[in-house]
Amino acid sequence: MFLSLILFFYIGILQGKPAVSDIDAFIETSFQCDTKSEVNLNELVVYSSGKVLAEDVAQTLCADDIISKQYGKVTSYWGYKTSDTIEFLGKGIADLILAKENLINAFMAESTYNYQAVVGFPDYTAYLISSKEKPRIEKSYFLDKRIGLLDYPTSRSGHILPKQLFKKLDINLENLNITYASSHTELRELLASGKVDLISSYWQDSDQQRFSINYITPIRDNISGSRWYLKMQDENTDLLCAVQTRLTQLAHNQNSHYFNHVESFWECDLNQQTMKVGDSNAAN
Amino acid sequence: MLPIRIKLAYGAVFLCCCLALFATFITAKAYKTTTNDALTLAKVENRIALDLNHLNLPDDFLKHSGSKDMVLNYIARLNAQLKDSGVMVYSIEGISDYPARADLITKQLHAPQKSLTVSFVVASSLFSKNDIAVLILVSLVSAALTYLLFISERTKIQIAKHEPEVEIQAVEKPKLIVDLQNKTLAASCAVDKTVALANKPLCFYLALVEFCIEHPDVVLNQNKDVPEELLTLANKYFYRLVELGHTIRKRPNFTNSLEKTLSEIRAALDEVWQDQLEIKETYYPPKAHGEGSRSRLHHYGLKSIEIADIEVIGK
Numbered sequence: 001m002f003l004s005l006i007l008f009f010y011i012g013i014l015q016g017k018p019a020v021s022d023i024d025a026f027i028e029t030s031f032q033c034d035t036k037s038e039v040n041l042n043e044l045v046v047y048s049s050g051k052v053l054a055e056d057v058a059q060t061l062c063a064d065d066i067i068s069k070q071y072g073k074v075t076s077y078w079g080y081k082t083s084d085t086i087e088f089l090g091k092g093i094a095d096l097i098l099a100k101e102n103l104i105n106a107f108m109a110e111s112t113y114n115y116q117a118v119v120g121f122p123d124y125t126a127y128l129i130s131s132k133e134k135p136r137i138e139k140s141y142f143l144d145k146r147i148g149l150l151d152y153p154t155s156r157s158g159h160i161l162p163k164q165l166f167k168k169l170d171i172n173l174e175n176l177n178i179t180y181a182s183s184h185t186e187l188r189e190l191l192a193s194g195k196v197d198l199i200s201s202y203w204q205d206s207d208q209q210r211f212s213i214n215y216i217t218p219i220r221d222n223i224s225g226s227r228w229y230l231k232m233q234d235e236n237t238d239l240l241c242a243v244q245t246r247l248t249q250l251a252h253n254q255n256s257h258y259f260n261h262v263e264s265f266w267e268c269d270l271n272q273q274t275m276k277v278g279d280s281n282a283a284n
Numbered sequence: 285m286l287p288i289r290i291k292l293a294y295g296a297v298f299l300c301c302c303l304a305l306f307a308t309f310i311t312a313k314a315y316k317t318t319t320n321d322a323l324t325l326a327k328v329e330n331r332i333a334l335d336l337n338h339l340n341l342p343d344d345f346l347k348h349s350g351s352k353d354m355v356l357n358y359i360a361r362l363n364a365q366l367k368d369s370g371v372m373v374y375s376i377e378g379i380s381d382y383p384a385r386a387d388l389i390t391k392q393l394h395a396p397q398k399s400l401t402v403s404f405v406v407a408s409s410l411f412s413k414n415d416i417a418v419l420i421l422v423s424l425v426s427a428a429l430t431y432l433l434f435i436s437e438r439t440k441i442q443i444a445k446h447e448p449e450v451e452i453q454a455v456e457k458p459k460l461i462v463d464l465q466n467k468t469l470a471a472s473c474a475v476d477k478t479v480a481l482a483n484k485p486l487c488f489y490l491a492l493v494e495f496c497i498e499h500p501d502v503v504l505n506q507n508k509d510v511p512e513e514l515l516t517l518a519n520k521y522f523y524r525l526v527e528l529g530h531t532i533r534k535r536p537n538f539t540n541s542l543e544k545t546l547s548e549i550r551a552a553l554d555e556v557w558q559d560q561l562e563i564k565e566t567y568y569p570p571k572a573h574g575e576g577s578r579s580r581l582h583h584y585g586l587k588s589i590e591i592a593d594i595e596v597i598g599k
Contacts, residue, residue, distance in 0.1 A: 001301070004425045005308050008418075012309040015414055016316025019323040020369035023331040026361055027338045080338045151349045180349040182340065 030077040031055045033062040040072030047077045047085070047094035049226075054078040057096075060250050066242035082152045089115075095231050096243060101224045103154055114232045118240065119247045120263045121225030126157035127216040129207070130198040131191055135217040139169045142176060148187050148196035151180035158184060161220050162200035205257050225258075241268035294430055301426035309418055314410055321406050324371045325391070331362065332376065332402055333393055341377050341400060355379045370407035377401055457593075458560065460567055462490060464521075464598035465528055469556050471563075472595070479555045483525055484536045485548040491517035491538075492569065493594055496586040504585040506572070510539050528598060546584060566593055 031054055044067065048054045058076035061067050067074070077094070079085050088094040089103060092113035099109075109115040128135040135141065150158030166173060179196050181187045187199045192210050202223075203216060228247050230240055244264050251262035267275045286294075332339075339358060342350035359373050359380070366372060374380055374388055377400050388403040458473035467486055468478035481489070495502075495514045502511065518538045525531055538545070546569050557564035566589055572582040 001304075001429055004305060004429065007425075008305045008309040008422065009312040011418060011421075012312025012314075013316045015309075015412075015418070016313045017320050017370050018368075019320035020327055020366055020371065023327055023362070023365050025331075025334065026365065027335050027358070029338065080340055151347055180347050182349045182351045186349070186351075 029080070030075050031058050032073055032075045033058050034073050035062050035071055036065070036068035038072055040068075040070070042071045044071040044074045044096065045077070045094050046074060046096045047079065047088040048098040049079060049085075051078050053098070056250060057247070060246045061096075061243070064242050064246050066238050067246075070236075070239060082154055085154070092231060097229050097231075098226055099229055100154060100156070100226050102156060102160075104227075104229060109229070115229040116232045116240070117227045117265050118230045118244045119251065119265065120227035121251075121259060122261045122263065123222045123224050124157070124202045124258070125221040126161045126200060126219045126223055127203050128162070128198050128200055128219060129191065129203070129211055130215045131194075131211055132197070132215065134215045135198050137165070137169070137217060137219070139171055142166065142169070142171055145197040146177045146179060146195070148179050148181055148190045148199035150184070150187065150200075151182055156220075156223050157202050158187060158200055161223075165219050237268075240266060244268060294434060297433060298426050298430045301429050302422050305422045305425060306419065309415075309422070310410065317410070321371060324366070324369050325389070325404060325406075328362070328366065328371065328373060328404070329391060329393060329402065332373075333395070336393075336395060336400070339376070341379075343398065345397075352379055356381050370409075372405045372407075374403040374405045375401075376403075458563060459592065460556065460594050462486075462594065462596045464524060464596065467525070467530060469552050471556050471560070473560075477556075479552045481552045482548060483522065483531055483533075484538070485545045485552070487518045487521040487525065488538050488545050489549045489569075490521045490596065491515075493567075493586060493589055496589055497591055500587070502585070503583045505582060506542060506584060510542065515539070524599070 028051070031051075044061065046054065046057055046061070048057060054076040058074045061074045077084075077088065079088070085099065085103065086107075089097055089099055089109055090107045092109070092115075096118075097115070104110060104115060128137075147162070149162055153159055163173070166176065179190060181190055184201050187201050188207070188210065190196045191199045200219065203213070207213075228243070230243055232240065244266055245268070248262055248264055251259050254260060265277050267277055269275075335358070340351040340354045342348060355376055356379060359376060362373050374382055374385070380403070382405075385405065387405065387408075389406055390401055390403045393400050393402060458471050461470045461472055461475065462468075463470070463478070464486075466478070466480075467483070468480050470476075470478045491514055492504075494517050495511070499513075504511070504514075515538055519535055522531075522535045526535075549569060550571070553564060553567050557567070567586065569584045569586060570582075572584075
């Protein structure tokens, strides 16, 4: 009897729900691919804003012959927070980085690490977008409105410029009803669902479907778009040209009108004379 | 064939075995499950705490709105890893896309700058399909145990038949009950059968008993005077009888006609211990043998009487 009690106690222990084995880290922060020369130990570090873009860029670069000659693998990181961009840019960790001009300037990255703009997206205009009326740039207009802004402070159209506007109109931010969103897409969701009365963002073609182009008011035009910067420690013009070609090609494959109009900053000739396109283009 | 009563008893034994074994099984299983659930929860909490930096949760102080989709995606991927454990992450900071439910286990994780709430669902199914197999096994083992019990009982009965057990009857030795109120003697094994005795022999017998218990070495000889102490005791019992209202007569002289008194006592004892002659010896003042009643060696005292052998009512 006693033995069989022990037997069934053990069966019970065995039948008990097992504990989960160690849970592996599954959050991905980077994508890595091998170039055509796998023996090469050099690694090209790329930093961009999102996972999909990071993977596309890495795969495009891995397929390139010139990059294969110089690097064994391409590791493409994407950021979860504003602070990630600051780390990669401010410490010069990334060889190739997608950044905004204001951040590059803030860290003086061009002079510190010789980050050179390779390709850039067109300048754009920041708008106040409303769903029911055309927003007026007046102090009294904003005071009883629910306003949607972006929560990351590096955004110009969604954070810096509207706040500058409120400052100019002498409106205390405390008196405004501001709702923050983490992306431009979320901002549009907020406006479409009626949770806010107006948002500050850029205008894109697809917005026509949900909002009226008549109900937008520009706050600032000629905001420089994001640019790809390459860290030019050496006079590695082959790499520069290869990266520019590949990124331009990638941009043209996007189905967005805005991203298709990518601007190249270097003239890559077959006779090895790589020149920077006129300064007026690069600094706007 | 076994009688119904025995069959029922074996049935009860079988059921008790089943219950005990299955209860042991379920207790062990519940214990193991509880321990492992706690371990799993700790592991999941650990995972979430490590991933906190990449979680993009809302933060009121930093005016950070967070990304709900990202957190939901995270919960979905975490739960995919926890699929077999019966534990599920229900929500992080209230972000969840599961239908509302009440049986949540909520834990607080405290980071230096913020605290966050994580809710879990722990599937608490104590019984599973496998338990049916265990139940069958339990029945088999219980049946085997019951059969073993049956075999051992039968063997015992057979042995008992072959060599019948010696009945060790620890029946209490009968003793003499003297009732002063009714002036009767009786054996404790037959209380109803009383034998009356006259005042004088009654008092003398009780005194004799008490004297012999106190002085087992003194030889009482009919040729010698009755010892003073014995007389005092006899008188004491006589006064007791007077108190109980049995006599108003003057106290008798116990030294006179000693032989007659002893005869009366013997006659009464003969009647009391009619059926138990071997017990009578203890209480019976010995008769003189052989060389005549006047023998010098004769001792009419009770040699082997003890205080436990006699009970006096109304002393």
